[in-house]
Amino acid sequence: MTSHTDSTDPTRIAFVCVQNAGRSQMAYAFAKQELETRALAAEIDLITGGTRPADHVHDEVVDAMADTGIDIADRTPREVTFEDLQASDYVITMGCSAADVCPANWAGENRDWDLEDPDGKSPAAVATIRDEIEHRVGSLFDELETTR
Numbered sequence: 001m002t003s004h005t006d007s008t009d010p011t012r013i014a015f016v017c018v019q020n021a022g023r024s025q026m027a028y029a030f031a032k033q034e035l036e037t038r039a040l041a042a043e044i045d046l047i048t049g050g051t052r053p054a055d056h057v058h059d060e061v062v063d064a065m066a067d068t069g070i071d072i073a074d075r076t077p078r079e080v081t082f083e084d085l086q087a088s089d090y091v092i093t094m095g096c097s098a099a100d101v102c103p104a105n106w107a108g109e110n111r112d113w114d115l116e117d118p119d120g121k122s123p124a125a126v127a128t129i130r131d132e133i134e135h136r137v138g139s140l141f142d143e144l145e146t147t148r
Contacts, residue, residue: 060118
């Protein structure tokens, strides 16, 4: 696993959405869990943020994550900066427009997961989105481990 900046630097993954109140928060939480499970904390650095962050993480997202045993009730959406993205090896967008941040300036690889927004959805719909995010995060970490 190498970083675009220096081979000794951790690989940085940014999970980005507009509000940073749903999908990107779930992806970040699952990625943190993967770091612990796979003992990769020294090799991978995670950030999450939004281009126009909300005031709080959506309640239905907090509830859906609690159903998996992950508590994100204390998380606060934050703004992602141009510098955050420039310093990232992977910028994962969630299917929401990040038009305020020009992808041409992202130094790393950009992937759009094209996921439905869970805001205002039923618990079953949010659970489906959550499960897809968990699967994609796991697949990303599988991929990163094979490139080491």
